[in-house]
Amino acid sequence: MQPAVDPLSTTLSALADPTRRAILARLARGAATVNELAEPFDISLPAVSRHLKVLQAAGLISRGREAQWRPCRLEAGPLKDLDGWLASYRRFWEGSFDKMEAYLATITKGDPDGREN
Amino acid sequence: MQPAVDPLSTTLSALADPTRRAILARLARGAATVNELAEPFDISLPAVSRHLKVLQAAGLISRGREAQWRPCRLEAGPLKDLDGWLASYRRFWEGSFDKMEAYLATITKGDPDGREN
DNA sequence: GGTTTATTTAACAAGTATGTTAAATACAAA
DNA sequence: TTTGTATTTAACATACTTGTTAAATAAACC
Incomplete structure (x- = not known):
């Protein structure tokens, strides 16, 4: 019943989702916007946005702010x-x-x- | 919403729980029974039993059958x-x-x- | 200012995970 | 056969996850 706050648990639980791993695999080839990242998947944009939020909370990606885009890039830490x-x-x-x-x-x-x- | 879970997702999600990682760490020093594994934790025996079930389903441990004990050992695959x-x-x-x-x-x-x- | 494009937040539904306690099963020992 | 020990299953509660659609926010474009 613990909130599972240790970093390793957060990392592993973020990686446990195949969609999120696919997103990381894409980012391994370079930064990308949310729409670009969402393109291969059959899920809604808000769903992708949430996956990105999980990845960012785990420190696995970082995000920029260029005009109306929020480009993501992989963080390997x-x-x-x-x-x-x-x-x-x-x-x-x-x-x-x-x-x-x-x-x-x-x-x-x-x-x-x-x-x- | 996909029912089929790929092996890597299963592994990562099994590892995402700190109790289960602690169990693996213990098993890295040798096989152990359920009671031995449960001893350091403040959770009930059925809860531990279920963690072991998850680890076994992920192939991270295997189990023997000696008298009334079901010794667990680490599987590294x-x-x-x-x-x-x-x-x-x-x-x-x-x-x-x-x-x-x-x-x-x-x-x-x-x-x-x-x-x- | 009003529209378009990019992305997020809100509200909700369904499924999954994890814990509990009580009862069941399996085997050993007396 | 009864009893004790080891472990699992059942039934249930609570919380988290992940998806949806509709609305909100942010910045560029006309």
């Missing part, structure tokens, strides 16, 4: 933080690399030159 | 997939590294030995 969080779990899927290394060590054992194949 | 998704954004925060390299190149320019400081 929260993604970097997420990457940092993920890093502590990385060893769990890099385990297979260890197995591969152990395997290679086995098949090259007894080879004085240490060639791997 | 979805985290690895998330890491793969994140990777395509990595260049956005590695840009500062490029700047650092450019900076270092500047201050070492004209130093025949190429020492960095």
Whole structure:
């Protein structure tokens, strides 16, 4: 029943929506206006506007003010933080690399030159 | 309003809850039973049970069956997939590294030995 | 000033998430 | 077989999310 205010939760929950991830993917190729961002989707403009509000609240995008346009651009900070969080779990899927290394060590054992194949 | 949920959305939404992330952090140190996992939290056991159900549905944990216990263990697959998704954004925060390299190149320019400081 | 274009806010509906307590299930131990 | 321990399911309350349409705001254009 907590309002879920920690930044990582906010980031993850913002990213959990496929529409918002698609918006980020678009912004990865450069800044865009709300209408441009909305164009590929079958949802209303207010709905897109709200997605942008969520992304901005999470710090994943920032917005400018040019005439009547509010261009959005990607902000990578929260993604970097997420990457940092993920890093502590990385060893769990890099385990297979260890197995591969152990395997290679086995098949090259007894080879004085240490060639791997 | 879409019923089908893509795996990445499922992963992110499972991770968006701080209680569930704490559970994963605990499981990163080894398998645990539901009661063990519930112990640090101020929420009811059924609530924890439901968090585990969410994590399992997302493939982030798997469960055994030993006597009356259902031990949980971490499954890294979805985290690895998330890491793969994140990777395509990595260049956005590695840009500062490029700047650092450019900076270092500047201050070492004209130093025949190429020492960095 | 009045219109057009871009975007947001308001008001509302439907679905989902998370928590609770009480009861049910599964297995072990006595 | 009864009892205790571990865990889940049921039933319910509350709040959040996401979508809609209609109206409001902001700035450019004529």
